[in-house]
Amino acid sequence: MSLVIENVTKTFPGQRQGLFGRGDSFTALDDVSLRVAKGASFGLVGESGSGKTTLTRCILRLESLTSGRILFDGADVHALASAEMRRLRSRLQIVFQDPYASLDPRMTIHDIVAEPLVIHRDVVKMTERQRTERVAELLLQVGLGTQHLFRYPHEFSGGQRQRIGIARALAVRPEFLILDEPTSALDVSVQAEVLNLLHRLQVELGLTYFFISHDLGVIRYICDDVAVIYRGKLVEQGPVAEIFDRPQNDYTRMLLNAMPDPDPDRSPFRRPAEAGVGA
Amino acid sequence: MTTPEPLAIPRRNQSARLENWSRAFYRFRQSWLSMVGLAIVVALIVLALLAPFIVPYPEHVEGVTNTAARFQPPSASAWFGTNALGQDMFSLVLVGSQVSLFSGLAVVFIAVVVGTAVGAIAGYFGGWIDEILMRVTDLLLTIPSLILAMAVAAALGTGVFNMIIAISLTWWPAYARLVRGEVIGKKEEQFIAAAHALGAGWPRILCRHILPNIVSPIIVKASLDMGFAILTVASLGFVGIGVKPPTPEWGTLLSGARSYMPDYWWTAVAPGMAIFLAVLAFNLLGDGLRDVLDPKARR
């Protein structure tokens, strides 16, 4: 089972100006090709406007493709009939960036996590009682207690909500998980716990990760391979160790240098004399 | 896997939902203005329901006149005094509340149902469906609602049912625009993309995710609109296109009283104040609901 992206290009039509005129179109993805093997942890690094979110929406068929193909386990995602696509969705899930916006504020935690079980009830045959037990089991799996199963999202912290998002994604036992900057909205200490949780889940459930982030430290910690995307083009791709230690592309090199490192001695502003001595 | 110790699953008690509502009602109780509004609204509805049973002079309501007791000022026997035909104003106004309240309710109900349906479909599907539905809505919005309602009511003939149809015809577009805007706003939220990614179809997304999240602005507008619907019903009555006599209606009563101003002022003040109180009550209620339901609007 693997994800193959072949020469995907996506252009958005320009804004409609007046009745007839149309602004210039915008190319979000330009001939992107990459492969994610089963069980691997593939990282995609890019800044805002680089097209990384558009790519995830294309993989999930929330956006159409201008050209190119996306194959999931050999099946062409954008050619599937809607029924097959629905079944495929149970094997491919996503965790979003903003813990405050990715959970329906009007639903209890139980209903949120149980929703995939309800949607795919033809595949996952469960009674109401079994669904509740499965939800409780999932919450424990992501490190949450079951005592506030029927509470609403606004009663939880950012870190807890992100765990609920992960529980929902795991409900129908997917094989492939897309993580769209899952920890960038969290405090650094909470981020560490969520990253460790994700790592543990991958090992225990044999999941394949497609991990999107602008934080190179997070990518290094979670991913085996990485691709760097800049203005819709993949500028570099390969094993993390290789790319981080010997970047070939200027943009990658710039990103690596710009990333602030908590060790003062590595600061570009620090003239060696100044380090530790203070002005 | 973690060791499968017994899962402590709390009963699906409604405590969470209950607690939510009690906290909302606590905030509602904070502003006494909204409580006053709620009290009047409840009183009005109860009075309107009980009107036929508690009316002091039921025969006046059927049109019986008592010209001997013409133009009595407000007194113990006739709290609001009597009109040109000697009928007890209090009874007329009391029973008149039935027409105003229930037609107002009917107009808002029809407008909310039709408007929400049109707005949700136009907002969710966009494209040419949105274009067509919105052009029709804009078209109806350009027409001054009162005149069109008058024209339709006059052509279809007077009567409560025709009046309700006439007013709601020009009333639903406002809801269509409101719901369309809200749906377009909510459609972009991440939890909607999440529902898509889970494989949910458009009916589930629209009804289970989007609509519950836009219910508050609709409730607030509906409660504010109740007052204005009563006002429009009374306006039609005032212009002479309201209900067929002898059924009493606040607008017609006020219009009738006009010719006897300024000497017998109470014949006009009674129905006038009734309209004012009803509209004020629903506005206070609407304001209170907006502060509770729409946290952003908490001033």
Add this chain to the structure above:
Amino acid sequence: MLLFVLRRLVLVVPILIGLTLLLFVVARLLPGDPVGLAAGPNATPELIASLRQEFGLDQPLPIQYWTYLTGLVTGDWGMSVFTRRPVFEDVLTYLPATLELVFAALIIAVVVGIPLGLLTAVYRNGVLDYATRTLALGGIAMPRFFLGLLLQLAFAAWLDILPLSGRYPLIEIPPETVTGFYTVDALIAGDWYALRIALAHLALPAIAMALSPLATIMRMMRASTIEVLQQDYVMTERALGLSNRLILFKYVLKNAMTSTLTVIGLYVSWMLGGTVLVETVFDWPGLGLYATQAILTQDFMPVIGVTLVIAIIYLFTMLVVDVLYGVFNPKVRYA
């Protein structure tokens, strides 16, 4: 900017055509027999037939609509069966009275509403704030026609300082028409006596019409000012030492105006539609009275004429509001 205005104009045409079609269908298909009413109870069949022929009511509907449409453009808006005069002529005579009333009410609502909204937003929860807010709630709830009656009762009947109704006393000669607005014409003619009479007659109906919009504009202005005051850029301006007066009247006001503008635009149509009520109370010879008589006699051509004029004025106002919105909000202008 011009392109922005042109684009908006192009969008208005389809709505107008749609409007005439809708009105035409509504009027034609509705039951009710204007000719019968005009011809009188004991009219002979021949008289009714000739009347129908005279008004072209016997031709097939599409033809009637086409002649109607071409007529619209050339100023032939059909005949009023009741007044037996061209609708276009009637509309032209009654329109200025309604417009004068609506503009006067709008000016009162805006001139009083905007500053009051701003003040109550800045001095939130003060005595002024609570007083104006409760008054505003009362203002919105007060039916215009009932308010009209009360004003007549107080100022005309008991205090007798303002005329009870009517637009101009019959015994007086109104100033010669330039704009059709008595107040403006009197000013142009420099006839202070005529101006005083015109204003005296205009005062009560304008106030009755203005109270509800004034209250809503005030509340809208207050809400949007409060929202703007909570924006980040106001904190930055305050952090960089700009005075509260400069921040409020320059930086906050312009932002708050953008959202209040749309409400003002909507109120023009609400007022135009509602003139019939105030005109009935004050016997104000405007389009409202004319429309009411037409409706009561089921004479559909004037109703279409009046509704069309009011719809056109509404579309024109919305265009002006959009343009002003573009002036206030540069992002829209470059869209």
Add this chain to the structure above:
Amino acid sequence: MALLDIRNLNLAMRSYEGETQILHGIDLVIERGEIWGMVGETGSGKSLTGLSISRLIPTPPGRYLAGSIEFQGTDVLKAAERDMRRLRGRHIGTIFQDPTTNLNPVFRIGTQIVDVALHAGHADPTVLGLSAGASRREFKRAAREKAIEMLDKVGIPKAAERIDDYPHQFSGGMRQRVLIAMAMIGKPDLLIADEPTTALDVSVQAQILRLIHDLVAERNIGVLLITHNLGVVAQICTHVAVMHRGRILESGKVGDVLKRPAHVYTQALLNSVPTVHTKRGELRGLSGLTPESFA
């Protein structure tokens, strides 16, 4: 006497649920030329401390229970509003986090920056290179000139033309530069920057930090940089104060605090940041900490 001397600052904030104390005795001294980092997680009270220095927290709902904030000798908490207004913009410059919401959308950027320059100019004409008696027109002309000069200095290309553009015509990075120009145009002695680069991409963040560093070195001013990002602190700050739930747990030179942290919370924070060198499994969040460790 120090540029900024905060002593035992205690602040409580009232919400409709009641009053909660936010700052529990903050002590901080900043001298000219020092770039102080104030690092802490959400809810640590770092932003409120920053806002207190220019007394931007309205009271109510805020209430200062105790302590003082002395800026060049004057106690900010007791100063008259008029004096405070003269301090803001002229002696204390402020930058906030989100460039998309900190510029007034319906005004040209020139209008806003010229107004700030005029304010500073009236407080001290020499800022605009004018004598006290200059006319209004001269003030306006000098202010616009200074604005263009400042925009150019912060790296806005073709500043003379772009001064009349609207905020929505600039990128996030450019807008942050405009905000820095506005904060620096009054020649302040202290710059308060609340998460200035959090909303920006890493590449733009590096340029903005470089800009702040150069401006500070050139004008020898004090800086309070509020952030949750330890990397930013390590990169640009000379000193750092670690905050947690309204208390400064540890403060001192960056080299000491970040290399040899004395407090267990600082150590835990440092261990939570995944750098390009962290090996998988090394990350440990705050799991090891108990409430006692903050006693």
